[in-house]
Amino acid sequence: MAEFKLQGSGGYVIADLTEDQAKKADLGVGKLFLAPVGKLEEQKMSKHYCKTCEVEFNNPPKIHLEENTNEQVADNLILVERGQYTCQQCNSVIGEYRVFKKQDESSDAGNAISSQ
Ligand SMILES: [Zn+2]
Numbered sequence: 525m526a527e528f529k530l531q532g533s534g535g536y537v538i539a540d541l542t543e544d545q546a547k548k549a550d551l552g553v554g555k556l557f558l559a560p561v562g563k564l565e566e567q568k569m570s571k572h573y574c575k576t577c578e579v580e581f582n583n584p585p586k587i588h589l590e591e592n593t594n595e596q597v598a599d600n601l602i603l604v605e606r607g608q609y610t611c612q613q614c615n616s617v618i619g620e621y622r623v624f625k626k627q628d629e630s631s632d633a634g635n636a637i638s639s640q
Contacts, residue, residue, distance in 0.1 A: 527570065532558040532619020537585060537609060538571035539564050558609065558619035563587070572618055574611035585609040585618050600627045 525540045530549055537558060541549065545564075549556035558564075569584035589607040597603050605623040610616065 528556050530556050530558040530561065530619070532609065532617070534616050535573040535575045535611070535618040537564070537569050537573075537618060539569040541568075558621065561621070563605065563607070563621045563623050564609075569609075572609065572611065574614065574616055574618060576614050576616040577611060579613070581612060583612060586612055586615075596627075597624070601625075602627055 525542060526546070527538055528541050528546055528549065530537045530539055530541075541561070545561050546556065549558070549561045551557055551560065566584045566587060571580055571582055572585040573580040586609070587607060588610045589605065591607075592605050593603055595603045602625045603622060604625045606621065608620050609618040611618060
């Protein structure tokens with residue numbers, strides 16, 4: 525585990541990521557992004573920066589669940605949840621998250637988390 529800065533549309537979050545999560549966040553442009561990582565647990569996030577407040581807070585952002593869905597977005601891939609990380613002070617959106625599930629997960633439960 526190591527600490528990374530993850531960019532969102534309205535600021536950034538400092539979070540502990542596994543190597544696998546860090547790879548997902550890295551879109552190859554020299555920065556890491558919040559959106560591709562999936563949902564981060566609150567205790568994994570140590571700080572957040574809000575562009576609206578122009579302040580870096582020494583605590584995690586709030587997690588705002590927008591909807592639980594079951595939308596099929598591709599063959600074999602289902603969007604199960606989406607939501608936002610929001611500023612603990614002004615409620616501005618720091619970034620978004622999406623949680624996906626592979627449809628055939630049950631047949632390969634041990635490797636369900638692996639990417640691709
Ligand atoms: Zn704010």
